[in-house]
Amino acid sequence: GGAGWWTAVGLACGLGLLAKYAMFYWLLSALGYVLLARTERRHLRPLLAAAGIALLVYSPNFWWNWQNGFVSYVHVRDNAGMSEPLFHLTAFLEFFGSQFAVFGPLFFAGLVIAAASPRALAEPPTRLLASFALPVLAMMLAVSFLSRAQPNWAAPAFVSATILVVAWALSHGWRKLIIFSMALHLVVVALLFTGRETLAAIGIELPAKYDALGRLRGWRALGSIVSGELAANPGLTLFTDDREMLAALVYYVRPHPFDAVKWKLKSGLAKDQWDLTNDLSKHFGENFLLVAEHQLISEMQPSFAAIDPLHSIVIPLGPGASRAYRLYIAHDFRGYQWDRP
Incomplete structure (x- = not known):
């Protein structure tokens, strides 16, 4: 394409x-394909220019x-567990x-078979598609072996x-297999969203571990219980340790407690959005x-004048599972103990 298209590529990548x-x-993936496919190397310079535009668009984030x-x-590194012991065969498997x-079972099996067959990737269009699929999958497999990777990271x-x-x-004449695979995906999605309720309607309780x-x-x-407690204790700000x-309570509590705060486990770098935008340290005396x-x-008690227990909450999640919480009123925040002179 012309310069306009490559500019659009750079802007799209930067926004991405x-x-x-x-x-x-x-x-x-694009750089790897252009370098490895001899007939596509003519696109190297405009691709590098597009990458430069992308990095320019991204630069405010880097500066911040x-x-x-x-x-x-640091957050990405912590999610991947790269600071933990390496090499985990079980996690890889x-x-x-x-x-x-x-x-999908059939699609992924097909991808593995196609990737292992040189003839399947012989044509330029298939090599192009493979260049944007297989390297990403390989990287995530490597990460899963070195530390850990969530299933959706290869999406x-x-x-x-x-x-x-x-x-x-389709090149093998397996059109019906594709249709069957897509139908299977739709059935699985329907079961994921309605399976528990469908079984309950016929008197079968699905164990929570299979939900x-x-x-x-x-x-x-x-959220309903916490909403009631906040209404019964006006003047209190929602505060959690997780x-x-x-994030869930900000959505489910009514009215939405957008001023809610979270306990920071230790001083130093912010670890999440709450630490960045509404640090508990900004609420001295509340x-x-x-x-x-x-x-x-x-750990919290030295940072408050008093922390008085209210009651426990147990939220059933289905047969064999529940979540337990404890409610307190925390009085007069005095600042994190480790931040005091």
Whole structure:
């Protein structure tokens, strides 16, 4: 394409990087394809120019990270567990197996077979698609072996992999297999979202450990209880010891407690959005409704005039599972103990 298209590529990549660092996969895959495919090397200079535009668009984020201890990169590193002991064969096998669920059993099996067959990737279009799928998948497999990787981290690979696998299957006359695979995906999605309720309607209780949506359940009930406590204790600010719980409560509590705060485990770099935008240190002298999930009260007590227990909450999630919380009123925040002179 002309300069206009390459400029658009650079802008799109830059915006993608601002949204998600995984956009780097696309740049690396494109660069690898252009370098390895001799007939495509004519695109190297405009691709590098587009990459320069992308980095320019991304540069404010880099500058902000520079000024804040590269907190975003530290968060990515911590998620990947790169600071922990390396080499985990079990984690690698679990991640590899999970891709049959993420991409679909037939599609992922087809991708593995196609990747192992030189003839399947002989044509330029298939090599192009493979260049944007296989390197990303290989990187995530390597990460899963070195530390850990979540099943969805390889999802960017499956954009081009879907086209690649479908084209490969059609070239073998397996149209019905594609239709069957898509139908299977739709059935699985329907079961994920309605399976528990469908079984309950016929008198069968699905054990919580088999509930794929178990992590999403119970938050509305907890939010309702916390809403009542905040209404009964006006003047208190919502306060939790867990960022995921706080994110859920900000959504489910009514009215939405956008001023909610979270306990920071130790001084130093901010670890999440709450530490960046509404640090507890900004609320000196205030009182809070504490929803506690972890055993951190002894650590918190020196930072408050008093922490009075209210009651416990147990949220059932289905047969064999529940979440337990403890409510407190935390009086007169005096600042983090480790921040005092």
